[in-house]
Every structure is written in structure tokens, then in C-alpha cells.
Amino acid sequence: xxxxxxxxxxxxxxxxxxxxxxxxxxxxxxxxxxxxxxxxxxxxxxxxxxxxxxxxxxxxxxxxxxxxxxxxxxxxxxxxxxxxxxxxxxxxxxxxxxxxxxxxxxxxxxxxxxxxxxxxxxxxxxxxxxxxxxxxxxxxxxxxxxxxxxxx
Numbered sequence: 001x002x003x004x005x006x007x008x009x010x011x012x013x014x015x016x017x018x019x020x021x022x023x024x025x026x027x028x029x030x031x032x033x034x035x036x037x038x039x040x041x042x043x044x045x046x047x048x049x050x051x052x053x054x055x056x057x058x059x060x061x062x063x064x065x066x067x068x069x070x071x072x073x074x075x076x077x078x079x080x081x082x083x084x085x086x087x088x089x090x091x092x093x094x095x096x097x098x099x100x101x102x103x104x105x106x107x108x109x110x111x112x113x114x115x116x117x118x119x120x121x122x123x124x125x126x127x128x129x130x131x132x133x134x135x136x137x138x139x140x141x142x143x144x145x146x147x148x149x150x151x152x
Contacts, residue, residue, distance in 0.1 A: 001065065003072045006034065014038070018045070019072065021065050033061065035069055042066045055128075093125045097142060103135050104144030 006018040016038035023031040031053065034046040042062045047053070053061065093099055103121055110120030121132040139145050 001068055003065075003068050005072075019069055021069070023064070031061070033065065035062070035065060037069050042069055093127075100135070100139040100142045101144055103139040107136060107139065107145060 002022045002024075003019050006020050008015055008017045016036060019035050019037065021031075021033045021035050023033075029049070029051060031047065031049045033044055033048075036043045036045055042065065044062055047058065047061065094102060103125070106121050106124045107117040110117040118129060118132055118136065121127075121136060122129055125132060125135065127135065136145065140147060
């Protein structure tokens, strides 16, 4: 990871510093960000990634770069600040067969209530429509839901 100063604004005894950050990965992927360090926290103002980051990765990007940024500033992160595990963008969802079974339960409950089952799965998992449809398909393949062609 490369970090270099972009600019700094001094206000009284406090300073807010902007940094350009580049994360480069062995597979050729990279993330460029404009990060702000001030008042004991890291904020992101601009992020460009190739390939695009998932929402999960974007949610924890500041935590990935926090240590090196504070080190570049000669500061320590605020220990009273919550860690990213406690502020996940979406609820944790079990993987494997248990997750597929829970997807099927959400799907059938929504059908029984007369609401959109795909939307119910999206809300329960916090995933996009595309990912939710993939998870529903996996639940079908596992035998927890009837095949989609059987309903037509």
C-alpha cells in the first residue's frame, strides 16, 4: 500500500489531512482513494477501484487503510471508536446448508404473507437482488425450495 499527502488544513491546534492512498494487489486489481484523517478517524472522500469493490469491501476500506494512514500522520487511532465488526453494513448470514435453509424459510414466509419473496431475502441478507436470486437458486438446488419450473 502506498500513502502520500495530498494537502492539509490547519484550524487552531487541529489539523485535517488528506492523503492519496493506493492499494495494489498481485492479481492486478487496485484501489485508489482520497482519505481524510482528522479528529481521530479516517473518512473516505473518493474511491476508484478496478475491478469494482463489493459493498462489504467498501464498508471496511477505511479500516484497511486506517493503520498506515495514522502511521503516516504520526497519530494513534482513537481506541474508544467502534471497530468495523460491530458496525457491519448488513447482518451476518450463515453460509452453506444452514444459510440455504434460512433463505428457503424467508422465501416461503414471504410467499405465505403475499409479499415479494426475493425482496424478503434481500432484506434478510442485505445482499443485492442478483446475489439474493443466486442464493435462492442454491436453496432450490439443495432441495429446500421447489424447482421454479414446477410452479408454472
